[in-house]
Amino acid sequence: MEQINLGKSDIRVSRMGFGCWGLSGAYGSIAAGEAERLLQAVADTGINFLDTADVYGGGANEELLGRALAGRRQEVVLATKFGYVGDEMGGLRIDGRPEYVVAACEASLRRLRTDYLDLYYLHRVDKTVPITETVGAMQRLKDQGKIRAIGLSEAGIATLQKAGRTGRIDVLQSEYSLATPDLQDRVLPFLEEQGITLAAFSPLGRGMLTALASGLQPGSDDYRRLIPRFQEPYLSHNIRIAEQMQDMAQQLGTSLAILSLGWILASGNHIPIPGTRKLDHLRENCRALELRLSPDIVQQLASLARQFRGARHNPANAAFYDVD
Numbered sequence: 001m002e003q004i005n006l007g008k009s010d011i012r013v014s015r016m017g018f019g020c021w022g023l024s025g026a027y028g029s030i031a032a033g034e035a036e037r038l039l040q041a042v043a044d045t046g047i048n049f050l051d052t053a054d055v056y057g058g059g060a061n062e063e064l065l066g067r068a069l070a071g072r073r074q075e076v077v078l079a080t081k082f083g084y085v086g087d088e089m090g091g092l093r094i095d096g097r098p099e100y101v102v103a104a105c106e107a108s109l110r111r112l113r114t115d116y117l118d119l120y121y122l123h124r125v126d127k128t129v130p131i132t133e134t135v136g137a138m139q140r141l142k143d144q145g146k147i148r149a150i151g152l153s154e155a156g157i158a159t160l161q162k163a164g165r166t167g168r169i170d171v172l173q174s175e176y177s178l179a180t181p182d183l184q185d186r187v188l189p190f191l192e193e194q195g196i197t198l199a200a201f202s203p204l205g206r207g208m209l210t211a212l213a214s215g216l217q218p219g220s221d222d223y224r225r226l227i228p229r230f231q232e233p234y235l236s237h238n239i240r241i242a243e244q245m246q247d248m249a250q251q252l253g254t255s256l257a258i259l260s261l262g263w264i265l266a267s268g269n270h271i272p273i274p275g276t277r278k279l280d281h282l283r284e285n286c287r288a289l290e291l292r293l294s295p296d297i298v299q300q301l302a303s304l305a306r307q308f309r310g311a312r313h314n315p316a317n318a319a320f321y322d323v324d
């Protein structure tokens with residue numbers, strides 16, 4: 001599989017990554033043993049860039065990776081995040097204090113059964129701590145060899161600029177998809193200019209571009225029930241937009257999942273990190289790497305993308321976004 005460098009680092013990652021959150025219950029349950037099998041299958045495809053966070057499943061997602069990847073550590077580029085404290089389904093706060101950075105890193109290393117992290121992200125900016133202090137602490141971890149690269153998640157341009165004073169930021173992880181194209185106008189040109197890689201999270205719109213286009217509603221154990229765009233009055237409108245995209249996919253002889261990932265790949269050196277609990281979906285998503293889209297199709301899709309409505313997050317979580 002084609003590989004590229006993460007930012008200005010020498011870390012080589014596959015052109016598409018894998019988001020592990022869904023393997024710990026974000027989008028409903030998964031059968032025992034299935035997640036481990038899926039992670040083995042991911043590594044077998046040549047995808048080497050795995051994304052987790054300490055808050056996913058309250059640490060269970062990192063433990064899962066630690067178990068599943070025992071013996072394969074050198075084959076993968078492990079990215080994890082810190083900063084969220086509390087319950088991921090509600091009641092969260094952010095901690096970016098330097099002493100917390102050190103403690104969180106030690107805990108992630110233990111759960112992941114490794115002595116270094118390839119990429120360590122601040123999950124959300126702590127607005128009560130200067131970003132230079134948080135990133136300064138991350139840089140010290142890098143100097144000690146505990147992490148190889150520094151990333152921020154959902155940070156705005158001004159924060160990225162300030163952060164760069166105490167540590168080089170190689171990756172920004174933010175939501176970017178045909179359902180959420182907001183980064184296109186200002187952030188993507190900035191990243192390109194600075195040599196920062198975008199890891200595009202929720203590249204399938206958290207399923208908005210796949211399952212919900214065929215009429216599914218989030219279940220009671222599904223995180224999406226908390227998100228306004230998955231609720232009325234927005235949901236019906238958004239499904240209609242997704243259906244138009246699905247028609248385009250059909251005309252191109254592909255699926256909307258493949259088209260969505262192909263659109264991200266076509267719009268720059270970005271790395272989509274889709275998640276799935278199913279082997280056939282994993283294989284399908286990999287086919288996006290072979291898709292070639294004309295500039296005209298890329299543009300038509302971008303126009304449709306701007307028509308999605310409704311906040312992409314519940315108000316409590318939206319308060320953590322760092323927009324500038």
Ligand SMILES: NC(=O)c1ccc[n+]([C@@H]2O[C@H](COP(=O)([O-])OP(=O)(O)OC[C@H]3O[C@@H](n4cnc5c(N)ncnc54)[C@H](OP(=O)(O)O)[C@@H]3O)[C@@H](O)[C@H]2O)c1
Pocket residue numbers: 018019020021022027051052123153154173174200201202203204205206207210211257258273274275276277278280281282284285
């Ligand atoms: N930094 C952050 O704050 C942040 C926030 C959210 C996510 N993330 C990261 O980004 C990763 C991916 O995002 P995500 O999981 O939220 O959303 P996503 O990848 O956009 O969508 C996942 C959903 O799409 C479905 N899906 C995947 N492939 C499919 C296919 N080929 N056909 C039909 N349905 C398909 C999955 O269902 P099935 O399981 O049924 O396939 C799941 O419901 C996460 O795992 C996490 O690592 C980071």
